[in-house]
Every structure is written in C-alpha cells, then in structure tokens.
Amino acid sequence: MFNEKEKLQEIIRLSSEVTKINDLDLLLEKILAKARAFVNADAGSIYIREGDQLRFSHSQNETLSKKLPSGKKLIYTSFALPINNHSIAGYVANTGEILNIADVYEIPPCLPYGFSKDFDNVSHYRSKSMLTIPLKTTRGDIDGVLQMINAQNYKGNIISFSKEDESLMSHFANTATIAIERAQMTRAIILRMISMAELRDPMETGAHVNRVAGYSVEIFEAWAKQKGLPQKTIDEKKDILRLAAMLHDVGKVAISDLILKKPARLNQEEFEIIKQHTFLGARLFANPKTAFDEAAFEVVLNHHEHWNGKGYPGFLDLVTGNPLPGFDDGGKPRPKKGEEIPVFGRVVALADVYDALSSLRSYKKSWDEERVIDLIRGSSGQQFDPAIVEAFFSCLEMIHVIKKQYPD
Secondary structure (H helix, E strand, C coil): CCCHHHHHHHHHHHHHHHCCCCCHHHHHHHHHHHHHHHHCEEEEEEEEEECCEEEEEEEEEHHHHCCCCCCCCCCCCCCEEECCCCEHHHHHHHHCCCEEECCHHHCCCCCCCECCCHHHHHHCCCCCCEEEEEEECCCCCEEEEEEEEEEECCCCCEECCCHHHHHHHHHHHHHHHHHHHHHHHHHHHHHHHHHHHHHHCCCCCHHHHHHHHHHHHHHHHHHHHHCCCCHHHHHHHHHHHHHHHHCCCHHHHHCCHHHHCCCCCCCHHHHHHHCCHHHHHHHHHCCCCCHHHHHHHHHHHHCCCCCCCCCCCCCECCCCCCECCCCEECCEECCCCHHHCCHHHHHHHHHHHHHHHHCCECCECCCCHHHHHHHHHHCECCCECHHHHHHHHHCHHHHHHHHHHCCC
16 A cells, blocks of 8 residues: 555656547546556546536446456446536536545435436446546636546455545546646647548548547557557557547548549549548658657558558559559559558558448448448458458457447
C-alpha cells in the first residue's frame, strides 16, 4: 500500500502518463483503468458531456471480465443520461459536487438522486460503494463524470471509498480533464480535415472514418496479441493508428467532383484517376516529423494494396506517380504484396472494405452481414493478410459494437 507521499507521487506519474495519449477513446480507457487501479475499484465508468446530456462512453468491470473467455472484451451499450439531479452521474454533472456513497442500494429516499439496479439485475452484479467525481475544466465547466464502483481491500472485500480517495481522485480528474480537452481538440481537427473531404466525397463521412478507425484499432490489437507484442507497444501503436486510420481517404480532396460524386460505378479511366488519392494523400505526410506522420503516411498510401500483389498504387514516385527504379511492371508501378505492405495498411484495408460493403453507397445498397463476412473469409490470402482476417474474426463482437456507436 502507498503512504500519503507515495500516493501523491503516483498521481503525478499517472497524470503525466495520460497526457501522452492523443486519441480520445483510448485516453478515456486509460484514464478509467488508471483511476480504478489507484483506488482499487472493481469497476468504473466515464460519462462525457454532450450538450445537456451525459454520454456513457466507457465502462470496465473486473469481476465480469474474469468470467469472459480469454482474449474477449466486456461488451456494453452506449446510452445518454439527462444532466439533472435524478441520477447519481447527472447530479454530479449538474452540481459539480463529488458524491461518495457507501451503498447505492441504501440511498435515502429524501435525496433527489437514486440508483438504477437495471444493469446489476441483467449482469448479476452487485454495485455497492461508489465514488463519482466531476471532470471540471480550467474554466469550471463540467466536461463529464468519472465514476468508481466497489472499492476493495487487500482481501478483495468491498469497502467504502475514503475521504483521501476523494481528494486524490479529484486531483487526478483535474489533470485528466485537461488531457481530455486536448484529445477532443485533436479529434476535432482531424474531423475538420475529414469534413473537407466530405464536401468533395459524400461517402467520406465522420461516421465512416470513426468506424474504420475503431475497427482498425480492434483488429490491430488482436493481431498484435497473436504476434506476442508487449502491451505497452500495442497501446502506443493503437494511439497513432486510430488517428491515422481516420485520414485514410484524405487524398480524395484532390480528385474531381465529376468522379467522386458520380452516382454510378466508375469506368476504367475514372477508376485509374481515383486510385491517385492514395499517393496524393500520402504527399501530405511525406516528410514525417512525428510517429503519427509516419503512421498516416503508411495508411493513406497502402490501404488499397492487396496481399496477393493485385492492389494499388504500388512502388511509385510520390511526385510523378511513375514506377520507382526496379519496380516497373509493364509501365506501371509494381504493386506491393505480402509483408511488403506495412501492417497498418493491411489492417485499414480490411476495416475499410468491411465498412464500405456494410454501408449504403450512391451506386449500391448495403450488403447484409453474412454476405460481407463470406467475402472477407473468401478473400483471406488473396486481398487480405490471413493473419489480419483471423484477428478480424476474433474481435467481431467489438466490431459490431463500434458499428452501432457510429451510425450514418
């Protein structure tokens, strides 16, 4: 156990750790995990403010997770709560007060807020002690709520959260809120870039890129665990992959509206033109200054390459579009194949195809799930890396959750 000085030092260390994460969703997961570990909470949730509502964004539950098969994640449904005094999270967001409740089943009826037992009844879980903290900005605004559930002692018994837990978690929440604001700003900038592409290509929507990014992170994590990569490396790669995957089609801003907005399938000449969006977009990241630049370059350039060497754009000069020396294939750049394709490109290739086939397009109806799955399974070793396909199927439940989170 930490003494008081050690706890303060640990809070500072945790605060420094979360500020290094760029992606909003991954940041929220990390904040929740670190906060739970610090106060030894069995479960927890984060709510993010959206107007006059709280969006239930992320949840963790150690007891329920242990009941799952190895490698599986806890599936939860996102929902919204009104910001008012009727629920515990709503009260904290509305008043800015911390609530430390010893037993949520024993809340006096005279209080304005109450606890809903619906989740406990469905999951056969028993929520008891609960510490709910507002996520306050430097301006005093409430950006969301951090909720810790069921503090445990060293024997694993449920105990109440202490006054010291209130103070330390409040300090951590302040730093976490700053990190959340920064991550929200980063995502907003990325989505504004996507909006520019959306003005040109109606299919390049915020929902589409968020889904592709979410799928990509889940697929990569499953693949990386199969390969035995350390969790620290996986977390670092996931952070930059999600942002990079959102920009996979950014090069379409350089393609003519006559092609992007054509309400029918493209002819061969038009298809050759639209293929240029890969290397035209990659030019934006051709002189990388950060790991994100490198990841975005890999994704944008390579997400249409095929495992069997029948994709595009291949080994080419980004400026001229001509084949690189030694990679001429009948006057065209030789396509990359197998592990010549960077792993981020292989991952996003599958995520993008899954979403494109599952979604309505101007020239086609959305495919049903079974048809999409059959195509992906049949394309293993052809269009897609077999190991990436295996990873995709291992996390299909989470793919379905992400699809529901970002509807068109």
